[in-house]
Amino acid sequence: MSGDRKEDAVRRLLAGGAPVVPTGLCGDAVRRGGRVRGRRRVVRRVLWLLVLGFAVAFVVWASLVRPWSVPPSVTTPPLTGW
Template sequence: MSQHDRNEAAVRQLLEGAAPTVPAGLYEEAVRRGARQLRRRRAFRRLLWLCLLAATVAFVIWASLAQPWVDPPSETTPPLTRW
């Protein structure tokens, strides 16, 4: 009998009883784990937003300095002087 089968049998025994009871401390443990998971998700989401903001600022600064939408000056023909 594997550990999974033993766990399943224990759960079935609890549920098939007259009134299913929750083991002591289970609620507190679930609340603690849920709160920790919520804090981690919130921190990860904030980190992603911060990275997105930093990338946007870096792109705007690069675009304002490099001006990629402007054609580079032509260097193949000399400028016209004394026409």
């Protein structure tokens, strides 16, 4: 499309006027936005509960296993009766 044809197309679009907006569109958008916000809030809370659960599980595991302590050295018993 050349430059003149683009300008003509834009002028036709602008001369057509504003499109008709359906009644109740604002109310539908507000209701949908509330539902979306509610879902996001629930998902966020579930994810925080999962993070908290993993943190508690890690603390319990670490307190039982104590991975920071040095394991006892394993030696063989002395040989007797040779």
